[in-house]
Amino acid sequence: MTQSILIQVGQCGNQIGCRFWDLALREHAQYNKAGVFDGPMSSFFRNVDTRYANPVEIPLGDGRAKIRALKARAVLVDMEQGVVGELMRGPLGEVFDHQQLITDVSGSGNNWAVGNRTYGSLYRDQITESLRKAAEHCDCLQSFFIIHSMGGGTGSGVGTRILELLQDHYPEVYRFTTAVFPSADDDVVTSPYNSVLALHELTERADCVLPVDNQALMDICHKVTKTGRPGGGLVKAGSEITSGARGGEKPFDSMNNIVANLLINLTSASRFEGSLNVDLNEITMNLVPYPRLHYLVSALSPLYVSPDLRLPPRKLDQMFTDAFSKEFQLLKVDPKHSLYLACALLLRGNVNMSDIRRNIERLRPSLHFVHWNQQGWKTGLCSVPPSGQPYSLLSLANNTCFRHTLTDIQDHFNKLYKRKAHLHHYSRVDGMEMGLFGESMESLSSLVEEYSSLQATLNQLQGDTPRLRIM
Template identity: 55%
Template sequence: MPRELVTIQCGQCGNQIGCRFWELALREHAAYNSKGVFDEALSSFFRNVDARYVPPRNLPVGDGTGIIQTLKARSVIVDMECGVINEMLKGPLGDVLDTQQLISDVSGAGNNWAHGNHVYGPQYRDQMMEKIRCTVEACESLQSFLLLHSLGGGTGSGVGTYILELLADQYPDVFRFTASVFPSEDDDVVTSPYNALLSLSKLVEFADCVLPIENQALAEIVGRVDSGARGSTANTVPAAFGMVQEPGSRSKPFDSMNGIAAMMLLNMTSSVRFEGSLNVDLNDITMNLVPFPQMHFLISSMSPLTTPKDMAKISAPRTLDQIFTEVFNREHQLIRADPRHSTYLACGLLMRGNATISDINRNVARIKPSLRMAHWNTEGFKLGICSKPPVGVSNALLCLANNCAIAQTFTTMRDRFAKLYKRRFYTHHYEQYMDLSMFDHASETVSGIIDQYNAVDTAVPPPVTRFRSRGLTFL
């Protein structure tokens, strides 16, 4: 039975990452679906519709041999400014994005979380719930929601976390994943420390699993990939997938960075879409990698670090051992934390391509002695193998680490917030829409999660009790 994922792309960043995500997903499915049929793999992300009807009529997967008519992303598209959305609809993905599933306004949330969360959220609540309901109803067996957004602005952060809270209330049994772009320290949005802290507190409370992404880390990755390479490949794409943007077409700012984030999401969902000898679906990820409910932030790292468009930039094919070594290298992380010097609560290793469980076990055994695992979860590795690698490579590995190093990232965010809040800079913009006590509450929530991670990091294993033979006593 198909297991679908409903994506909610919110705000400029969320929509731009969404664009790359759909583009790369189509490219990947095109590579493995040469017959142009609507199969279970495709149906996890897309609907197949007969567009001659209004509204377009859904064509279910059935036995997986029906021809692709028109693919529509299972996505709800939200932005309180219309610029990015309009451009998306005019672009090559215009046909894939369902305008019925779109909510936009004109004036934007002005980089103000409170405007997004307390004004646009309630104002568009019913419309958003209706669009989400329609998208959910078109699924046979919904597996998870995936929110794509940034924390630094107003819409993705404020409306995005409002939606997350709604989902927790209305669909408590469906897992809520988020890919959340954290602002960099030199972010151009002056209020980003406020927006980021307020949204982070909501992610702690209402998400099941958060994949933090730092723009600074993405920019450094792109810089390294670019400096190591030249040229680009051209993959041929079957006609049914013809809306895919061809490599070499004009790229926008953030494009390559967003491609890296999108590739991570494709790797994470590969087992949901393709078969493999060791399937890890999204529920397995939360089940295995999140031992305590609020400690659900996973540091991601990948090898190779590229997208199909930039495939020629990989200097040389990697061996499995290299790939394993690289995912434990900070240069391959989508967030600049330092997990090697902190405690792992659990670690997911999702392999794509031609690898066996013994290959993986051998590498885990090789690397494990250098990792500090929580003493109560020393075997806390979740392993997955999906037979289909990303387009253009023979193997790829995604590492998802639930690691206490994330506490440092949160501490930096809280410090940036405190620096502004101490002097009440810009707070009057927020007071227009919310009570200032929200700041204190958010700060407490974030401090709480920092404390939880620090407590695990500094926990001392209980002494090993040794039973000594006392010998026999004769009375």
């Protein structure tokens, strides 16, 4: 059985990580009612006391988390300790190893340079040591999952510094990143700078990036809350763990829960048995044809905003339709009108392969795949359904529609950079080379060009590109 380590960075990363562990414990409690520490549980948890090897106690979903001898394979990092502190005081606190916490009190001031250069250097040895300890507890370490935001200082700066450390110290271990992009009306004025600087690092150092954006998540939450039914979870609503702003001004718990469910479904093959489980290394092998184009657009059906608030169960065929609808994408994009390089369909529950093949054939005519990968489908099937649903579907698409997200960031960056606005906040940070702005922008422009050149092949086939007229 392989193991993975979750690295939660910044306020956003720790909020999402909290939801992930809540959901993971609920699933193991539901499908391992005897509480025996088994192989599936060892993928993300370790048993710290052999006296309690059989059984261990895990939460039963009633709001009382009784956790004995279980520790999450996690490293928690935040340069403003409020969220991590409350998480440790909450019902899930016992599942975290206190030696795997790295916090400060002042925060990164929404500045990539402060996070990456100042705190990244200051805590480099401590982070390296925490990663080493977490790795040594694994028998067969397969992957690291980093959860962070792109617009903030700690998430973008420290998060990408950790990615650099992983590349240097664990080059053979897969590096997956879940990156939360800011919405167009984000109130952090420096978020375009932070996003572009972080994107450069993600492009060069990550094996696979799962981008999501706040606007898409907010739209999904609005849709679900109109049709779902209310309920609660193990995490207290209104706390710093569940709020986007300090003091609980704006609740982001529902948005965090959607991203957590993305990770729950992605890792289900590692945590449970299945007739056609897709290993994590198969994701990068089958969905990343070019090293730099490793950004995968994700969609979930059914949608979740809390353990007890979700859309009603979907019919199986409707789930496949949902996965390619723009309303179910975790980015504000529409993949059906762009070019697919590859696509994975990861299902959970009592689903037959004949159902999968039938729906692929049904949807194939409406999708555009690159000419050299017309059969670019990867399918996975985990027999254990998600908690409270008969089945679920996670779609991961390597699609040229991601260029729209990149060009939006590019435009917001240029509006600031051409006026040299707020650059002094970065130039005064020790170790920050201002030439990195130009280098990062060149990297982003090159990435956009790669996606656009692939999209151009589809436009030519559809007759959207004017042809040269010979007189």
